[in-house]
Amino acid sequence: MTKYKVPDKWSASVKAVKAVQVAFDMDEKVQKEIRKAAVEANLSPSDQIRMILGLPVNKKPKRPRLTVSLSQDDYQILADKYGIDVESQLEIKRKLMDELVDFVDKN
Known part of the structure; x- marks a missing residue:
């Protein structure tokens, strides 16, 4: 198998590609409180969970937006x-x- 060098401009994405998303099936009350805390801290629920767990959080501001799928x-x-x-x-x-x-x- 041939190994290819990742272009420099993509090197930051390599870690993200290797990351694994973890989903939590938790009590509705727990989910609601985490979401509420995230909103109050102007964080995504994912970032709020990272904060709770003591993991690094991306400090780069995100564009605030709401989404809805329309058929x-x-x-x-x-x-x-x-x-x-x-x-x-x-x-x-x-x-x-x-x-x-x-x-x-x-x-």
Whole structure:
């Protein structure tokens, strides 16, 4: 088997490729408290778990964002709701962002 040298620009990724993700099936209360602590500390749940375990945490700030997966059916429902053509996905995203901001403002 031939060994290849990893390009320098990829060397930082080698450790990440070798990392193994560990999933925890824990009591809902434990999961909720860890998630809550992570939000309050502006961390991801994964980083919160690393902090609890005394492992190093990447201090590089992450871009704060929320995600949701939208199917074509979801886009159709939102297009109908907002009175927009289903092909105008960028406009649909703007409208749903406005709705999320309104939700926060009302609470």
